[in-house]
Amino acid sequence: MKKLAVVAIGGNSLIRDESRxxxxxxxxxxxxxxxxxxxxxxxxxxxxxxxxxxxxxxxIMTQMAAAAENVPEQPMRICGAMTQGxxxxxxxxxxxxxxxxxxxxxxxxxxxxxxxxxxKNDPAFGSPTKPVGxxxxxxxxxxxxxxxxxxxxxxxxxxxxxxxxxVCSPKPQDIVEIDSITQLLDNHIVVISCGGxxxxxxxxxxxxCEGIDAVIDKDYTAALLAKKVDADYLMILTDxxxxxxxxxxxxxxWLDTLTLAEAEKYIGENQFAKGSMLPKVQAAMAFVKSSAxxxxxxxxxxxxxxxxxxxxxxxITL
Numbered sequence: 001m002k003k004l005a006v007v008a009i010g011g012n013s014l015i016r017d018e019s020r021x022x023x024x025x026x027x028x029x030x031x032x033x034x035x036x037x038x039x040x041x042x043x044x045x046x047x048x049x050x051x052x053x054x055x056x057x058x059x060i061m062t063q064m065a066a067a068a069e070n071v072p073e074q075p076m077r078i079c080g081a082m083t084q085g086x087x088x089x090x091x092x093x094x095x096x097x098x099x100x101x102x103x104x105x106x107x108x109x110x111x112x113x114x115x116x117x118x119x120k121n122d123p124a125f126g127s128p129t130k131p132v133g134x135x136x137x138x139x140x141x142x143x144x145x146x147x148x149x150x151x152x153x154x155x156x157x158x159x160x161x162x163x164x165x166x167v168c169s170p171k172p173q174d175i176v177e178i179d180s181i182t183q184l185l186d187n188h189i190v191v192i193s194c195g196g197x198x199x200x201x202x203x204x205x206x207x208x209c210e211g212i213d214a215v216i217d218k219d220y221t222a223a224l225l226a227k228k229v230d231a232d233y234l235m236i237l238t239d240x241x242x243x244x245x246x247x248x249x250x251x252x253x254w255l256d257t258l259t260l261a262e263a264e265k266y267i268g269e270n271q272f273a274k275g276s277m278l279p280k281v282q283a284a285m286a287f288v289k290s291s292a293x294x295x296x297x298x299x300x301x302x303x304x305x306x307x308x309x310x311x312x313x314x315x316i317t318l
Contacts, residue, residue, distance in 0.1 A: 001270075002044055002046045003045055003232040003233065004045070004046045004047075004048070004078075004229060004230070004231045004234065005040060005045045005046070005047055005231060005233040005234070005235055006048045006222055006225055006226040006229065006231045006233070006234050006235070007047055007048070007050070007235045007237065007304075008050050008051070008218060008219060008222035008236045008241050008283075009033060009051040009052065009237050009301065010051075010218075010238050010301070011053045011054045011055050011087075011196070011218075012028050012238065013050025014029045014030055014033070014052075014055070014087065015055045015056075015265075019243045021055070023025045023057065024122065025144075026087075026090065027094075027129070030087075030090045030094050032301075032302070033094075034091060034095045034098050035051060035094075035098055036103035036237075036302065036305060037095060037304070038095060038099055038102065038310055039305045040305075042102060043308070044304045045233075045308075046185060046188065046190075047190055048185065048190075048192075048225065048226075048229060048231070049091060049190070049191070049193075050194040050195060050197060050221065050225060051082040051087055051091070051196070051218070052218045053080065053084070053087060053195055054215075055194030055217075056087060056194065056196075057079045057080060057083050057132065058097055058132065058133060058278040059135075060083065061073075061079055061132060062134045063299070064079075065133065070305075074190075075211070075213055076132065076167065077199050077211040077212065077213055078192070078202075080195075080196050081199050081201045083195060083196055083200035084113050084114065084195035084196065084199070087193060088117050088192045089111065089183060091111070092109040092110065092111050092190075092192055095109045095190060096109050099190075099253050100200065100305070106192060107190065108187075108188075108189040108190065109189065109190040109191075110178070110184055110189050110191055111186070111192040111195075112177050112180055112192065113177075114175060114177050114193045114198050114199065115141040115175075115177065115182075115198060115199045115209055115211075115318045116172045116173075116175055116176070116194060116197065116198025116199065116200060116201065116224075117172070117173045117174040117176060117199045117201055117203055117209065117220055118171065118172060118173055118200050118201070118202060118203065118216065118217055119170065119171070119202075119213070119216065122168075122170035122171060124171070124214075125214075126168075127168070128166040128167065128168045129152075129166055129168070130166060130168065130169045130214075131155045131165070131166050132164065132166070132167055132215065133164060133165050133180050134164070135156065135161040135162065135163065135164055136152070136163045136164065137159050137160075138163055138165065140172070141154075141163035141164075142164070144165070147198060149185065151166050151167075152166070153166055154310075167213055167215055168214050169216065170200065170214055170216065171216075171255075172197065172216050172220055173200065173224075174224075175193075175194065175224065175228055177193065178228050178229075181228075181229065182228075185229060193225065194222070195218075195224050196215075196218055197215065197217055197220070198216055198221050199211060200212050200213075200215075200216050200301030217279045217283075218280075219236060219283035220279060220282070220286070220292055221283070222234060222236065222283060224286075227286075227287060227290045227291065230291075232291075232293075232294050233294060233295060233296070233297070233308075234283070234284060234294065234295075234296040234297070235296070235299070235304065235307065236280050236284060236296070236297070236298045237310065238299070239278075239300065239301070240300060241254070241275075241299055241300040241303055241312055241313065242254040242255055242256070242298070242299065243255045243258060243277060243280075243281060243298055243313045243314040247273070254314075255314045256314065257315050257316075257317060258281070258314055258315070259316075259318065260289065260315050260318055263285050263316065267281070267282070277298075281298070281316070284297075284298060284316040284317060288316050288317065296315070296316040297313045297315050297316070298313060298314045298316070299312055299313025301310075
């Protein structure tokens with residue numbers, strides 16, 4: 001039987017630097033990403049891919065803000081859906097191409113626009129902290145907040161315009177399209193789903209899913225997805241090869257393995273940055289705890305092949 005892996009790709013890995021943010025630049029980066037995922041498939045893995053979308057959502061929101069006098073701005077949840085289609089299209093196109101080259105026959109790849117359920121009573125709703133969209137001056141931010149009701153905060157004091165809109169970041173509880181995803185996998189289709197952590201929704205008393213404006217951390221959703229599809233492996237691909245202690249300091253130490261007990265200890269020591277490595281480690285821990293013998297790996301996107309072979313990356317274990 002084939003083994004099943006959930007592969008979580010960071011949104012920033014699709015934009016290599018601030019000077020290369022066009023669709024053509026992202027297409028080039030995705031070509032490289034797709035080649036690494038293709039290697040996994042050729043080595044016998046069934047694959048579900050999820051991805052970040054922070055830079056892409058930010059671009060769409062900036063474009064809409066610039067055109068707001070002529071075109072109504074779309075809610076953030078719609079921007080999330082747009083990026084699921086955008087990035088999903090690019091990924092599935094490149095995966096189909098690489099797999100066709102290797103196998104000489106078409107391999108089905110499907111993007112699922114995915115809603116993710118959050119708890120309307122999640123404490124995160126009382127404390128919005130996730131910056132989104134453009135940067136503004138204090139005066140601009142106050143005017144936007146007054147006109148729209150958005151919560152605006154100073155998030156980057158070093159910038160000329162340090163204010164941004166902030167939204168809440170609740171934890172994922174369920175995946176609305178999980179039955180569709182599992183049926184696709186049962187038919188040996190490569191699936192791209194839960195992009196950007198999923199489109200946040202809350203379930204109403206009558207069962208309806210109502211979209212909300214929030215940001216779900218894509219690593220937490222990746223762990224939930226891996227649990228839901230009974231994956232053997234969760235691979236979180238990011239911009240560093242391994243998890244480190246004392247990151248960026250003279251006594252920095254790269255970690256080959258990380259047990260759950262060690263991870264808890266290091267989290268207590270604030271070794272992992274919030275909004276960066278911390279959610280990745282916590283997501284890996286959550287999957288390892290919930291799975292029956294599954295394992296997790298955090299590594300560099302371009303080292304995916306070596307990581308799956310056990311040659312690099314940080315492996316999270318019981």
